[in-house]
Amino acid sequence: MTRGERVMQEHLTYWKELTDRNFVVLFGPVADPNGIYALAIVEADDEAVVYGFGINDSAIKADLGLRFEVFPMLQPILREVNYL
Numbered sequence: 001m002t003r004g005e006r007v008m009q010e011h012l013t014y015w016k017e018l019t020d021r022n023f024v025v026l027f028g029p030v031a032d033p034n035g036i037y038a039l040a041i042v043e044a045d046d047e048a049v050v051y052g053f054g055i056n057d058s059a060i061k062a063d064l065g066l067r068f069e070v071f072p073m074l075q076p077i078l079r080e081v082n083y084l
Contacts (some may be wrong), residue, residue, distance in 0.1 A: 003062075010058035015040060018053060047072065 001009075015038075018024045025041040042050050047070060054060060054068035 004064060007058050007062040007064060014057055018042075023049075023053070041073075 015024060015027045019027055023042060023044065025043055027040040028038060030037050030039050040053075042053060044050050050070050054070065057068065059066050060068060
């Protein structure tokens with residue numbers, strides 16, 4: 001396994017753990033024709049917490065030229081979830 005593959009595996013594990021702990025609502029790759037990237041929808045009371053998630057991501061720490069950005073969602077509309 002290459003260093004890049006190992007880092008990306010750690011990256012996926014990190015975000016899966018945050019999802020399992022209910023910090024992340026949704027996470028996954030986006031197949032943009034201009035380049036693949038990931039999107040996370042994070043629920044937090046403090047924007048600093050969200051920045052902390054990004055800073056502590058192994059893909060960011062590994063200095064592979066990746067970056068993260070944080071943008072608040074201002075009045076989200078969420079459908080009601082019905083579980084059987």
